[in-house]
Amino acid sequence: MPSVEPLLEGFRRFQAEYFGDSAGLFDTLKQGQKPGTLVIGCCDSRVHPATLTGSQPGELFIVRNVANLVPPHESSPTHASVAAALEFAVLSLGVQRIIVFGHACCGGIRALMDDSAPADSALARWLRIAAPAREHVRRDVAASPQERQRACEKAAILVSINNLLSYPWLRERVDDGRVLLDGWYFDMEQGALWGFDPHARGFTPLVCPLEKSR
Numbered sequence: 001m002p003s004v005e006p007l008l009e010g011f012r013r014f015q016a017e018y019f020g021d022s023a024g025l026f027d028t029l030k031q032g033q034k035p036g037t038l039v040i041g042c043c044d045s046r047v048h049p050a051t052l053t054g055s056q057p058g059e060l061f062i063v064r065n066v067a068n069l070v071p072p073h074e075s076s077p078t079h080a081s082v083a084a085a086l087e088f089a090v091l092s093l094g095v096q097r098i099i100v101f102g103h104a105c106c107g108g109i110r111a112l113m114d115d116s117a118p119a120d121s122a123l124a125r126w127l128r129i130a131a132p133a134r135e136h137v138r139r140d141v142a143a144s145p146q147e148r149q150r151a152c153e154k155a156a157i158l159v160s161i162n163n164l165l166s167y168p169w170l171r172e173r174v175d176d177g178r179v180l181l182d183g184w185y186f187d188m189e190q191g192a193l194w195g196f197d198p199h200a201r202g203f204t205p206l207v208c209p210l211e212k213s214r
């Protein structure tokens with residue numbers, strides 16, 4: 001059983017940094033939040049968006065789910081947590097940028113590619129959102145299994161961006177420039193960040209890997 005002590009110790013460090021004598025950030029934040037960016041990230045423990053971007057409390061509104069997926073718009077969904085977060089972030093908080101933040105070595109995308117989630121499990125049903133990405137890779141990408149997984153991880157980001165555009169109120173805001181949509185990909189093998197470039201119709205480096213001295 002993992003001990004909670006490291007977590008409590010972490011909270012004490014956070015407390016000292018943000019609530020110590022010279023701290024003041026939460027004096028403002030306790031009045032309310034005004035994040036500029038919504039990140040849709042994966043649950044994976046290695047890819048926390050705030051850690052990866054060095055963001056402070058109050059800067060990112062974050063939705064995390066398995067494989068950073070956005071379901072397509074439904075007219076009367078029952079328990080639509082992603083749609084609810086989208087509405088709250090954009091319509092209530094006025095977020096102006098949405099980043100779908102995928103990553104390499106994604107267990108969710110691997111389960112999708114391998115069909116390894118138990119049939120009719122919640123996981124299998126959830127991952128079906130990214131089925132068009134898998135079909136694209138199976139049909140169009142001739143490569144090793146690992147390269148196909150990387151291709152599917154990136155293609156799933158584009159499926160989610162496409163699904164974002166199926167929300168009519170969001171499509172309207174994207175079309176008139178009030179909201180920007182980005183697709184990012186954290187390559188944890190190289191320690192690099194890629195972004196989808198619609199003009200290049202592919203992912204191009206936003207932050208290249210470090211040059212390592214040998």
Ligand SMILES: [Zn+2]
Nearest residue numbers: 042044067106
């Ligand atoms: Zn993942």
